[in-house]
Amino acid sequence: MSTGLTSAYIGAYLCAFLYGAYIAVAYHCSAVMYHRYKARRLHMYLLGVHITLFILITWRSITTMARTLNGVIHLAPSGTIDLHPKWSTWSLVENVPWALTTIVADAFLVYRTYIVWSQRYLVIIIPLILYAADVGAMIYVFVLLANSNTTVAQSNNVATVFAAVTLSANIVCTALISFRIWTVQRNLAGTRQGSDPLSGIVALIVESAAIYTVVLIPQIVTLIIRIPIYYAFFDIQAPVIGIVFSMIIIRVSRGEAYGDTNEITDDIAWHRSTTENTASNVEIRLQTTTSTHSHDVEAQHGESKASTETNPESPACKA
Structure with a gap:
């Protein structure tokens, strides 16, 4: 051979x-x-x-x-x-x-x-x-x-x-x-x-x-x-x-390699999960905004009432 x-x-x-x-x-x-x-x-x-x-x-x-x-x-x-x-x-x-x-x-x-x-x-x-x-x-x-x-x-x-x-x-x-x-x-x-x-x-x-x-x-x-x-x-x-x-x-x-971060890796785009998360995030943001707005209104009303009680010359007292 x-x-x-x-x-x-x-x-x-x-x-x-x-x-x-x-x-x-x-x-x-x-x-x-x-x-x-x-x-x-x-x-x-x-x-x-x-x-x-x-x-x-x-x-x-x-x-x-x-x-x-x-x-x-x-x-x-x-x-x-x-x-x-x-x-x-x-x-x-x-x-x-x-x-x-x-x-x-x-x-x-x-x-x-x-x-x-x-x-x-x-x-x-x-x-x-x-x-x-x-x-x-x-x-x-x-x-x-x-x-x-x-x-x-x-x-x-x-x-x-x-x-x-x-x-x-x-x-x-x-x-x-x-x-x-x-x-x-x-x-x-x-x-x-x-x-x-x-x-x-x-x-x-x-x-x-x-x-x-x-x-x-x-x-x-x-x-x-x-x-x-x-x-x-x-x-x-x-x-x-x-x-x-x-x-x-x-x-x-495993994420053990050098240079790999969440920003540069190509992960699967999970459409359904992303949609649900987006909807949940929007709902949370809306609830937060509404709640914050309500608290702001109540706070402004409380401050107005307090100033009225402490200021006898206010229009409300004069009336």
């Missing part, structure tokens, strides 16, 4: 293992979001990201395992695992969710950078430029995958570009989020009594998606120097994204 096929087989095995871990984290994430839904404090953008990532990661993981098992069962004439060419239908079905998962994760990371930096547009200019380049590279990947004349060298080159742009965007966003969290922790260090420094480190690692960025580094390195182990890194990328970003969603949903 060649090194590339061995790497693909190992990658499928690791993908299955990490997908199982992702399912456990995703279940916990869903439970947290369900409690937020019952409390009518659910963030819609978090729900959308969670569902989208779950669909894409499940799609990617199942097709990766199915493609490998199919290759094991149906061996090539040479006796090796037949994974089909990169421009085959199998490859397209497997790699489309991989690219889309990467794009969704990068978009979420750019948005988190925007939130952590108190919605400052200037901070995310470079991440947005890199994200646009990432989307363009993804489209080019799809074009090459759909072309049967695409060579292995061409597919590797465009995959290298896509991975490099993705890594650049993640490094910038991770650095910005980490610096922001570290600055906030340093400023609050003198005001917190008995704060746990370990929890601050965990928050920095989780919220900055540092683990995902660390996984991307060996992926791009092995891809550039053409070591076939990069197949394994590509296969584990989707479930790693699921685990890392589900942990971020859990922290944001």
Whole structure:
């Protein structure tokens, strides 16, 4: 068995293992979001990201395992695992969710950078430029995958570009989020009594998606120097994204993430509840106004009566 096929087989095995871990984290994430839904404090953008990532990661993981098992069962004439060419239908079905998962994760990371930096547009200019380049590279990947004349060298080159742009965007966003969290922790260090420094480190690692960025580094390195182990890194990328970003969603949903306040979160608009609360508030305001007006009238009448009794020269006494 060649090194590339061995790497693909190992990658499928690791993908299955990490997908199982992702399912456990995703279940916990869903439970947290369900409690937020019952409390009518659910963030819609978090729900959308969670569902989208779950669909894409499940799609990617199942097709990766199915493609490998199919290759094991149906061996090539040479006796090796037949994974089909990169421009085959199998490859397209497997790699489309991989690219889309990467794009969704990068978009979420750019948005988190925007939130952590108190919605400052200037901070995310470079991440947005890199994200646009990432989307363009993804489209080019799809074009090459759909072309049967695409060579292995061409597919590797465009995959290298896509991975490099993705890594650049993640490094910038991770650095910005980490610096922001570290600055906030340093400023609050003198005001917190008995704060746990370990929890601050965990928050920095989780919220900055540092683990995902660390996984991307060996992926791009092995891809550039053409070591076939990069197949394994590509296969584990989707479930790693699921685990890392589900942990971020859990922290944001619990209100433990930096930069999230009631003013900047996208909660569900509960129309009926809002209407009832508005009506109740109007009624309370009307009752308060009426009661206040009545008290004012009574007070004015009492003052007028008192002044009349104490002032014998008033018109009422003269009459």
